Amino acid sequence: xxxxxxxxxxxxxxxxxLVIPMIxxxxxxxxxxxxxxxxxxxxxxIFYFHVGFALNCFLAFTVVFVSSIGFxxxxxxxxxxxxxxxxxxxxxxxxxxxxxxxxxxxxxxxxWWTWDARLTSTLLLxxxxxxxxxxxxxxxxxxxxxxxxxxxxxLGALNVPIVYYSVKWFNTQHPTTFITQRGKLDPxxxxxxxxxxxxxLALAVALFLKRRAIGRLEEERxxxxxxxxxxxxx
Amino acid sequence: xxxxxxxxxxxxxxxxxxxxxxxEAITSMAFFSVLVVVIFGFAFQTRKIDPATEAPGLLxxxxxxxGILGLHRVLAIERENAALQxxxxxxxxxxxxxxxxxxxxxxxxxxxEWITIPIFSILxxxxxxxxxxxxxxxxxxxxxxxxxxxxLLATISxxxxxxxxxxxxxxxxxxxxxxxxxxxxxGLALSGRPLAEGSDWLVLLAAYDVVFVTAGxxxxxxxxxx
Numbered sequence: 319x320x321x322x323x324x325x326x327x328x329x330x331x332x333x334x335x336l337v338i339p340m341i342x343x344x345x346x347x348x349x350x351x352x353x354x355x356x357x358x359x360x361x362x363x364i365f366y367f368h369v370g371f372a373l374n375c376f377l378a379f380t381v382v383f384v385s386s387i388g389f390x391x392x393x394x395x396x397x398x399x400x401x402x403x404x405x406x407x408x409x410x411x412x413x414x415x416x417x418x419x420x421x422x423x424x425x426x427x428x429x430w431w432t433w434d435a436r437l438t439s440t441l442l443l444x445x446x447x448x449x450x451x452x453x454x455x456x457x458x459x460x461x462x463x464x465x466x467x468x469x470x471x472x473l474g475a476l477n478v479p480i481v482y483y484s485v486k487w488f489n490t491q492h493p494t495t496f497i498t499q500r501g502k503l504d505p506x507x508x509x510x511x512x513x514x515x516x517x518x519l520a521l522a523v524a525l526f527l528k529r530r531a532i533g534r535l536e537e538e539r540x541x542x543x544x545x546x547x548x549x550x551x552x
Numbered sequence: 553x554x555x556x557x558x559x560x561x562x563x564x565x566x567x568x569x570x571x572x573x574x575x576e577a578i579t580s581m582a583f584f585s586v587l588v589v590v591i592f593g594f595a596f597q598t599r600k601i602d603p604a605t606e607a608p609g610l611l612x613x614x615x616x617x618x619g620i621l622g623l624h625r626v627l628a629i630e631r632e633n634a635a636l637q638x639x640x641x642x643x644x645x646x647x648x649x650x651x652x653x654x655x656x657x658x659x660x661x662x663x664x665e666w667i668t669i670p671i672f673s674i675l676x677x678x679x680x681x682x683x684x685x686x687x688x689x690x691x692x693x694x695x696x697x698x699x700x701x702x703x704l705l706a707t708i709s710x711x712x713x714x715x716x717x718x719x720x721x722x723x724x725x726x727x728x729x730x731x732x733x734x735x736x737x738x739g740l741a742l743s744g745r746p747l748a749e750g751s752d753w754l755v756l757l758a759a760y761d762v763v764f765v766t767a768g769x770x771x772x773x774x775x776x777x778x
Contacts, residue, residue, distance in 0.1 A: 466775065470705075472767065472771070
């Protein structure tokens with residue numbers, strides 16, 4: 319095991335000690351500290367995590383875009399590990415957005431799902447990155463798989479701005495992001511929202527770093543396997 | 553630059569000549585597309601379908617399915633006898649190969665679509681004569697994006713043992729935004745309204761076409777390296 323990989327593990331474990339309490343405090347903020355919303359009631363509390371998942375999902379897919387270009391341009395497996403780790407975290411968060419959203423929509427709009435621009439485009443993003451994971455699984459044996467995945471990662475991530483701006487471009491029922499409009503949100507709600515977003519970001523970073531560490535281990539395994547087959551080591 | 557386009561033209565001519573001799577792709581695509589229309593006709597129990605909402609959706613489902621066949625075929629002719637390796641040895645820029653494949657697929661897809669439209673019109677009693685120019689414009693705008701992203705993804709998936717399964721899985725999610733635009737615009741055309749009412753969708757289609765053609769041209773070379 320290389321020295322870099324070895325030193326990464328205590329750090330990643332220490333990160334857990336930061337992230338787990340942050341999520342717990344985030345839950346406290348969302349469910350107990352934040353006041354009850356007058357019109358929507360308790361179901362509005364979903365929003366504290368929902369927004370964090372959504373924004374960090376976009377962030378993850380931006381990382382996919384940059385690291386996929388980096389891989390095609392510069393080469394090197396580290397770029398690919400970064401892209402894959404970001405896709406997995408982004409895909410998980412996208413799934414959570416699509417699970418938490420309908421729970422709120424059921425109570426606010428009366429339906430689980432509607433073919434609204436923001437919802438549809440988020441579902442599309444989920445499908446695109448599901449197909450990215452399919453590609454990696456189906457073509458795992460192909461030496462060109464990483465390059466193919468990078469191309470798909472770039473094409474997929476090009477859809478992120480469309481998803482983000484879909485609320486502005488088309489008339490949708492989805493509430494706009496009111497984080498940017500200061501003063502409209504109750505101060506206790508604003509604090510809760512900001513803390514939850516931070517906690518969700520910390521969780522994303524921790525998961526991302528761990529997935530990258532796994533990627534490095536896989537790389538090392540492949541290198542050792544190749545050396546073993548060539549008879550260099552026994 | 554003239555040499556570049558001459559190479560593209562020569563490659564397109566080669567693909568279309570091969571296709572003209574066998575007519576395998578176009579017959580299977582057009583037949584399959586008509587078959588999808590007929591299946592819808594049976595499924596809707598010969599009820600008159602609404603030209604503004606149901607007809608465009610049905611048409612584009614048929615086009616999405618049959619287009620996949622054309623993509624498989626245009627890439628398969630290069631796989632047989634390792635023709636792709638010979639093609640890669642040709643002293644032309646790789647992007648010329650991409651553009652040529654894209655234009656060949658575009659030709660096949662458009663032809664299959666234009667064969668399907670009159671049959672669809674007769675079988676499902678949706679009048680199309682008054683809006684043929686609009687339909688031609690929408691099918692062109694939509695099929696350029698389909699061909700561009702399709703050729704890139706078919707090149708990627710053709711390396712896989714499961715290519716027939718993988719291609720639609722990769723293609724359809726990326727194709728959906730264009731599909732939505734095409735359905736909206738076809739709906740306008742079939743209900744006799746001007747396409748200008750859907751100018752946002754036209755802009756979206758044009759934007760996706762430009763993005764996919766550019767991305768395909770830039771990425772294609774990297775997908776072929778061993």
